[in-house]
Every structure is written in C-alpha cells, then in structure tokens.
Amino acid sequence: MQTFFQQVINGLSLGSIYALLALGYTMVYGIIKLINFAHGDIYMIGAFWGYYVINQYHVDFGVALVSAMAVSAILGMVIEYLAYRPLRHSPRITALITAIGVSYFLENGMSFLFGANTWNFPQVIGQARYTFFGVTITNIQLLIVAVALVLMVGLQLIVQHTRMGTAMRAVAVDQEAAELVGIDPNHIISFTFGLGSALAGAAGVLIGLYYNSIDPLMGMVPGIKAFVAAVVGGIGSIPGAAIGGFLIGLLETFVQAIGLSAYKDAAVYIVLIIILIVLPAGLLGKNVKEKV
Amino acid sequence: MALLTVTKLSKQFGGLDAVADVDMHVDAGELVALIGPNGAGKTTLFNLLTGVTPATSGKVTLTTASGKVALLGKRPSDIAKLGLARTFQNIRLFSKLSVRDNLQAAMTHRYHENFFAEILRLPAYYKKEALVGGWTDALLREFDLTAVADLDAGNLPYGTQRRVEIARAAATAPRIIFLDEPAAGMNPEETAGLRALIEKLRTDFQLTVVLIEHDMSLVMNLAERIYVLDHGKMIAEGTPAQIQKDPAVIAAYLGGGVHA
Amino acid sequence: MQAKWKAALIWLVLAVAGFYLINELIVVGVINAFIENMLVTIGINIILATGLNLIIGFSGQFSLGHAGFMAIGAYATAIITQQMSNTLGFYLSLGVGMVIAMLVAVVIGIPTLRLRGDYLAIATMGAAEIIRVVINNLKITNGAAGMYNIPALANWPTVYVFVCLTTLMIVNFARSRAGRAIQAIREDEIAAEAVGINPTKWKLAAFVMGAATAAIGGSLHAVYIQTIAPSDFGIMQSISLLIIVVLGGVGSITGTFVGRNRARGAGHGVAAIWRAADGDLRLSPDFDYGVQA
Numbered sequence: 001m002q003t004f005f006q007q008v009i010n011g012l013s014l015g016s017i018y019a020l021l022a023l024g025y026t027m028v029y030g031i032i033k034l035i036n037f038a039h040g041d042i043y044m045i046g047a048f049w050g051y052y053v054i055n056q057y058h059v060d061f062g063v064a065l066v067s068a069m070a071v072s073a074i075l076g077m078v079i080e081y082l083a084y085r086p087l088r089h090s091p092r093i094t095a096l097i098t099a100i101g102v103s104y105f106l107e108n109g110m111s112f113l114f115g116a117n118t119w120n121f122p123q124v125i126g127q128a129r130y131t132f133f134g135v136t137i138t139n140i141q142l143l144i145v146a147v148a149l150v151l152m153v154g155l156q157l158i159v160q161h162t163r164m165g166t167a168m169r170a171v172a173v174d175q176e177a178a179e180l181v182g183i184d185p186n187h188i189i190s191f192t193f194g195l196g197s198a199l200a201g202a203a204g205v206l207i208g209l210y211y212n213s214i215d216p217l218m219g220m221v222p223g224i225k226a227f228v229a230a231v232v233g234g235i236g237s238i239p240g241a242a243i244g245g246f247l248i249g250l251l252e253t254f255v256q257a258i259g260l261s262a263y264k265d266a267a268v269y270i271v272l273i274i275i276l277i278v279l280p281a282g283l284l285g286k287n288v289k290e291k292v
Numbered sequence: 293m294a295l296l297t298v299t300k301l302s303k304q305f306g307g308l309d310a311v312a313d314v315d316m317h318v319d320a321g322e323l324v325a326l327i328g329p330n331g332a333g334k335t336t337l338f339n340l341l342t343g344v345t346p347a348t349s350g351k352v353t354l355t356t357a358s359g360k361v362a363l364l365g366k367r368p369s370d371i372a373k374l375g376l377a378r379t380f381q382n383i384r385l386f387s388k389l390s391v392r393d394n395l396q397a398a399m400t401h402r403y404h405e406n407f408f409a410e411i412l413r414l415p416a417y418y419k420k421e422a423l424v425g426g427w428t429d430a431l432l433r434e435f436d437l438t439a440v441a442d443l444d445a446g447n448l449p450y451g452t453q454r455r456v457e458i459a460r461a462a463a464t465a466p467r468i469i470f471l472d473e474p475a476a477g478m479n480p481e482e483t484a485g486l487r488a489l490i491e492k493l494r495t496d497f498q499l500t501v502v503l504i505e506h507d508m509s510l511v512m513n514l515a516e517r518i519y520v521l522d523h524g525k526m527i528a529e530g531t532p533a534q535i536q537k538d539p540a541v542i543a544a545y546l547g548g549g550v551h552a
Numbered sequence: 553m554q555a556k557w558k559a560a561l562i563w564l565v566l567a568v569a570g571f572y573l574i575n576e577l578i579v580v581g582v583i584n585a586f587i588e589n590m591l592v593t594i595g596i597n598i599i600l601a602t603g604l605n606l607i608i609g610f611s612g613q614f615s616l617g618h619a620g621f622m623a624i625g626a627y628a629t630a631i632i633t634q635q636m637s638n639t640l641g642f643y644l645s646l647g648v649g650m651v652i653a654m655l656v657a658v659v660i661g662i663p664t665l666r667l668r669g670d671y672l673a674i675a676t677m678g679a680a681e682i683i684r685v686v687i688n689n690l691k692i693t694n695g696a697a698g699m700y701n702i703p704a705l706a707n708w709p710t711v712y713v714f715v716c717l718t719t720l721m722i723v724n725f726a727r728s729r730a731g732r733a734i735q736a737i738r739e740d741e742i743a744a745e746a747v748g749i750n751p752t753k754w755k756l757a758a759f760v761m762g763a764a765t766a767a768i769g770g771s772l773h774a775v776y777i778q779t780i781a782p783s784d785f786g787i788m789q790s791i792s793l794l795i796i797v798v799l800g801g802v803g804s805i806t807g808t809f810v811g812r813n814r815a816r817g818a819g820h821g822v823a824a825i826w827r828a829a830d831g832d833l834r835l836s837p838d839f840d841y842g843v844q845a
Binding site for chain 3: 342343344367368369370372373377378380384385386387388389393394396397398400401403405407410411412413417418420421424460461463464
Binding site: 029033035093094097100224227228231235262263265266268269270272273276277280281 | 674688689
C-alpha cells in the first residue's frame with residue numbers, strides 16, 4: 001500500500017509536467033488543427049532559460065519560473081508569427097512539416113550553441129523530504145504539483161472567464177464566423193501560442209529542478225508523450241489534456257514500479273491505441289460526425 | 293411486386309423523432325417522389341435506407357435476384373452492392389479523380405481483378421480493364437460525358453457534376469436509384485436536361501427511381517406516386533393529382549398544423 | 553494494345569539504361585565509394601517512401617508508423633542471415649520479413665484504420681514505437697545494442713533492381729481497380745461507401761502493401777549497412793520518410809524520387825522550412841489529412 005501511494009506521488013509529479021505540456025498541444029490543436037511538434041522544444045528552451053538566469057544572475061526560483069514563462073511565451077508567439085502564420089491557408093500537412101522543421105531547428109540550434117551533452121540544473125531550492133505514513137514526498141514534488149495546479153486553474157479561468165478566452169473559444173469553433181463578429185484571429189492564435197508556450201516553459205523549469213539535468217534533445221520524447229496525453233484526454237479539451245497528462249504520468253510510473261520499465265513507452269502507446277479504439281475522440285473529446 | 297419495402301422505420305436523434313414509423317414501398321420500375329418541407333426528414337430517410345445512418349427501429353427489405361434481403365444493419369458498401377445506389381444533396385464526387393475514374397471506382401464491386409495480374413500487368417489485367425473500359429465508355433456516351441471523361445470531376449460546372457454523380461450511381465449497376473434533390477441549383481434549361489436524364493434511367497437502364505425534390509413541376513410531371521413526409525411522419529401517399537388536393541399536404545406546406 | 557507494350561518497353565529501356573549508366577560511371581570512377589553509398593541509401597529510401605506514399609498519398613491515410621515495418625524487415629534479415637549467410641538466406645529473410653510485416657500491418661490496421669487524420673497518425677506512430685520497444689527488449693534481436701556483422705548480401709545492383717520492381721508494382725497497384733478504390737476513399741469516404749467500396753478492406757490493402765515494401769526496404773538496409781539497432785527505427789525515421797513523401801508531392805510517385813534527393817541535399821529540417829516557406833509543395837491544393845474542417 002505504501003509503495004502504491006509512493007508511486008501515486010511520483011506519477012502525479014511526472015503527470016503534472018505532461019499535463020502542462022499537453023495543455024499547449026491541445027490549445028494550439030483546438031484552434032488551428034496543428035500538431036505543434038516544436039512544443040516539446042519550447043519546454044527545452046524554458047529549462048535552458050531557467051538554467052541561464054539562475055546561474056548567471058542568481059535569481060530565485062520564482063523569478064526563474066516567471067521569466068522562463070515569459071521568454072517561452074514570446075518564443076512561441078515569434079515561431080507562430082514567422083513559421084505558421086504565412087501557412088495559415090496552406091494544406092495542413094505543410095504546417096505540420098514546418099512544425100517538425102522548427103523542432104529540428106530548435107534542437108540542432110541549441111545543440112550547436114550548448115553542445116549535445118547534458119547540463120546540471122542548479123538546485124535553487126534545497127531538497128527536503130517529508131514522510132507521511134511511510135510515503136516520502138519531496139518539497140520539489142509538492143512544488144511541481146502545486147505550480148501545475150495553479151497554472152491549470154489560471155488557464156481555465158482565462159479561457160472560461162475572460163474576453164480573450166471567449167474569443168479563443170470562438171475562433172476554435174469557427175474562425176471565419178469569429179472574424180465576422182470583429183475578432184482578429186491572428187491576435188487570438190498568437191495569444192494561444194503565448195499561453196501554451198508559457199506553460200511549456202514553466203514545465204521546463206520544473207523538470208530541470210526535478211531531474212537535475214537538461215539537454216537540447218530533452219523535449220523530444222516528453223513532447224510526443226504530452227501529445228499522446230492530449231489525444232487521450234480528447235484533443236481540444238483543456239480538462240481532458242490535464243487528465244490525460246496525469247494519466248500518462250501515473251501509467252508510466254506504475255509500469256516502471258512493477259519492473260517493466262523497459263516497456264513503459266510501449267504501455268503508454270498501448271493505452272493510447274485502446275482508448276482511441278473505444279473512444280475515437282479521446283476521453284473528453286467530442287466526436288464530430290460528418291453531415292451527409 | 294414490391295422491390296423495396298419499408299416498415300415502421302424510425303430514427304431518433306437524442307429525443308427528436310427525425311423519422312417516425314415510416315411505411316413505404318416501391319415497386320420495380322416505378323418512379324416515386326418523396327417530398328416534404330425543409331427538415332421533414334427526407335434526407336435522413338435516404339441515409340437510413342442506404343445505411344449511412346443506423347436506424348433506431350424498423351425493417352427494410354429489398355428484393356434481389358436471390359430473394360428478399362433485410363438492409364438494416366448492413367454496411368453502406370454492402371447495401372450498394374445489393375443494388376441500391378444514391379446521389380447526395382451536396383454533390384459528393386471524387387473531386388480529384390477524372391470523370392472516367394469516378395465511374396470506374398463505382399464499378400469496383402462488379403468485377404474482380406487478381407492482385408498479381410494487377411501489379412505485374414499480366415494479360416488477365418488487360419482483359420479486365422478492356423471489359424471495364426467498355427462499360428465506362430457506354431455510360432459516358434449515355435450521359436453525354438465523353439467530352440469531359442478525362443477532366444477532374446471537381447473542376448466541372450455544377451450541372452455537369454450532378455450528371456456525373458448520377459452516372460456514377462448508375463455505374464454501380466443498381467436495381468434502384470435514390471436521387472437527393474438533383475435539380476437543386478439548376479437553371480430551367482438544366483432542369484429540362486435532368487428530366488430527360490431521369491426518364492432515360494427508367495427506360496434505357498430499367499431502373500427504379502426514388503426522388504427527393506423541391507421542384508414541384510418536375511415532381512408532378514415525372515412521378516407516378518408521391519410520398520409526403522412532414523416532421524418525420526409520412527402524412528400522405530398518392531398520385532400527383534391526389535397529393536395536390538390533399539388537405540394535410542397543403543397544411544404542411546403552408547406551415548399550419550393539420551387541425552389548425 | 554500497342555500503347556501498353558510501348559510504355560512497358562520505354563520503362564524497360566530506361567531501367568536498363570540507368571543501370572548501365574551507373575555501372576559505367578562506377579567503372580570510370582566518377583561514382584566513388586562515397587557516392588555509391590549515397591545512391592544506395594537513396595534507393596532504399598525510394599523503396600520506403602513509395603510504399604508510404606501509397607498509404608498517405610493514394611489512400612489518404614496519415615500513417616506515421618512506417619519505420620516499424622522497416623524494422624521488422626531489417627531484423628528478419630539480420631536474424632535469418634546469421635544462420636544462413638548466403639544469397640538464398642537473404643531472399644528467404646526478405647520473404648519472411650514481408651510476411652511478418654504484412655501480418656503485423658493487418659493486426660495494427662484493422663483497429664486503427666477506422667481512426668481519422670491526426671488520430672490515425674498518432675496511433676500508427678504508437679504502434680511503431682511498440683514494435684521498436686519489443687525489438688529493444690528481445691534476446692533474439694540483441695536488445696538495444698542492435699545487431700552487427702550482418703553479411704553484406706546486397707550491393708548496388710540488388711538495390712537498383714528492387715527500386716525498379718517495387719516502384720513498378722506500386723505504380724501498377726495505384727493505377728488499377730485497387731488504386732481507383734483507394735483514391736475514391738481518399739477523396740470522399742462516404743461517397744465511396746455509397747458506390748460499394750468497403751473502406752476498411754481497401755484501406756487495409758494499401759496499408760498492408762505499404763508495410764510489405766517497408767519490410768523490403770528494411771531488409772536491404774540491414775544487408776547493406778550491416779549494422780542495425782532499434783534506435784534506427786524510431787519516430788524520427790518515420791518522420792523523415794513522411795518529409796520525403798510530402799516534399800516529393802503526396803500522391804506522386806515521380807515526386808518520391810525527387811523528394812528523396814532534395815531532402816538529402818538540403819538537410820531535412822532546413823529543406824522543410826525552406827520548401828514550405830517557398831509555398832512550392834507540390835501537393836494537391838487542398839490536400840488535407842483529416843476530415844476536420
């Protein structure tokens with residue numbers, strides 16, 4: 001039982017990271033139907049930014065987190081402006097390939113600048129362990145889950161209760177109709193990228209703190225897993241992405257705990273395929289039937 | 293002899309009765325029209341009969357060469373193979389395929405080609421292609437499409453696309469053909485052409501036709517029997533003359549209830 | 553009747569001429585070992601990409617799992633040629649790889665090909681990753697270390713012949729009853745069903761055929777490169793193949809040849825950005841891999 005709860009704690013920590021990343025995927029997909037393959041790399045940039053400001057300017061964790069979110073948001077918007085906006089009316093596969101291209105660019109660019117080796121993320125927060133009934137939880141795990149939850153609630157508030165959020169939902173439903181009622185879709189799409197990228201940047205700093213090591217290719221696998229999480233949760237659905245993220249995190253941790261760590265990725269994809277077969281639009285997604 | 297019999301067919305979307313307890317029959321060689329105000333459930337009825345939408349309850353039987361077959365629960369492709377072809381209200385052609393390929397794609401189930409003959413271009417392949425080419429050429433001629441045979445279907449004018457879609461339905465070698473608002477968006481000239489085409493389907497192709505149409509002059513001139521659907525219910529059935537005088541039909545079209 | 557022989561003859565002459573040209577260039581030393589190696593790699597990628605183009609371009613099913621089938625072919629060859637390190641062993645392994653890949657494609661395809669667009673992409677990508685993880689953990693495949701010292705049983709003429717054969721077969725498949733059926737499904741699945749085409753069956757046919765050619769590519773890769781590891785067959789390999797197909801023009805077989813060269817020449821990422829920014833992707837204008845509007 002203790003091990004079980006221990007794994008739940010570990011799974012939730014990892015799941016928080018996936019959930020934060022999945023939110024960005026799901027928002028961007030929801031609004032322009034693009035699998036933003038570069039999203040995982042924005043998370044990597046967020047981690048490197050945290051590394052840089054903490055080492056260079058000796059800022060505390062809060063400043064590192066917030067500034068990483070800001071930098072990532074700006075980067076996300078710049079990428080959208082330069083790479084995706086000119087392709088707004090191109091075939092979707094063109095934008096997809098471009099996203100892959102942006103991903104390669106960020107990965108190889110950072111490898112070029114920093115080398116392909118791993119870097120030790122500075123431990124700005126001294127680790128503390130708390131034990132409750134035999135279950136150990138570190139302050140960093142608590143921090144990760146807490147930050148993730150705060151950001152998710154914040155996001156939900158923005159999307160559901162602000163003018164920007166309403167406009168986002170409008171553009172997601174019908175871009176042309178939104179334009180007719182005076183919404184500039186370019187602004188909204190840019191805002192969406194900013195929001196999603198900020199969450200990815202936060203996840204990057206959090207994972208740096210959790211795993212201690214960062215490298216230019218660190219975004220690749222979590223990026224894909226987070227996309228899987230978004231699909232499992234029902235792509236386009238914000239609560240779905242959060243649930244999907246926690247689910248994938250827990251699943252991975254448990255598969256690892258029962259000694260099948262070599263198969264943890266396979267387990268994730270098996271669950272993905274099963275969920276898609278049973279619920280073709282994911283857990284919370286709406287299955288849109290074509291009108292005949 | 294009833295070619296198609298529909299008994300107590302119903303479809304509910306959520307709590308809404310899109311089609312409720314519809315009874316209908318179509319005899320071999322008949323031309324039956326299905327009319328009704330917008331939203332009456334005409335296209336839904338077509339979708340139920342062709343298997344695109346699963347029905348909630350009811351029974352549909354088609355008489356084929358090997359006896360009566362129940363259609364509900366079958367895949368649309370199997371229903372098409374049994375001889376029930378259709379067109380769509382909002383034209384659904386294979387836009388980036390040529391007109392010829394549109395027709396030949398519809399013949400897929402009419403012949404078999406050996407996989408190895410296909411990929412190795414063995415003589416058997418050429419024999420089959422010649423056979424299918426002959427069917428296609430004949431259809432193109434009948435529907436006056438020879439001139440556009442090698443153009444992409446999606447680039448053709450609207451009226452021609454309608455004609456290609458009907459030809460494609462005919463290419464499946466059906467017993468019965470369902471036309472969903474074929475005259476929609478056509479000018480009077482094109483409608484006249486369409487009328488000739490529908491008559492050709494009956495005389496030259498010996499097909500049974502079921503027609504959804506809003507163009508009343510077309511319906512009243514062509515149809516032998518008319519069914520009227522309103523709010524998912526079959527409110528009248530009869531010859532054009534009977535339907536024109538039916539108070540329930542007049543009420544439905546004028547917007548009032550029968551008892552208003 | 554005349555035209556068909558003429559076309560066949562032209563292709564035959566072109567194929568033989570191409571063979572002699574390469575041969576002569578090697579003899580006179582214009583093509584050195586480095587270029588030869590590059591040409592063979594290009595050839596193997598043509599085989600892989602034409603198969604993927606059948607799935608993506610012709611049947612319109614967005615598969616991102618091609619590397620998984622390639623891995624099956626490569627490992628079948630690596631394992632069998634350990635015991636039978638001769639040409640017979642290679643061709644036997646090629647057949648075995650194709651059969652396994654086709655069976656796996658049926659198992660993966662039946663449930664997943666009902667999915668649309670991006671959902672199918674992500675499911676096939678997952679399936680390929682599962683294949684890779686299994687290979688990574690089996691004893692017979694030597695786990696993550698991979699297999700090396702695979703006998704060199706293919707040289708450039710072998711690859712050349714296979715490029716010609718697989719391309720010919722895929723072109724013929726795409727331009728026949730089967731090809732019309734799968735293209736009809738790509739254009740409009742509902743209309744295709746309404747004219748008697750069973751989408752599940754035909755999508756699966758294209759998927760299985762694509763998987764078989766991927767296995768051929770994998771087998772040739774194994775005996776030519778002589779070293780394989782599970783990491784060679786990851787998501788990035790599938791994506792590279794996708795890029796080749798898209799750059800060359802979805803649904804165009806000639807494009808698959810050209811695209812291969814471009815992607816190599818300019819480097820994948822840069823080529824993608826450059827070509828995309830140039831707006832010059834030779835795609836059908838509103839090609840869309842999903843039904844979502």
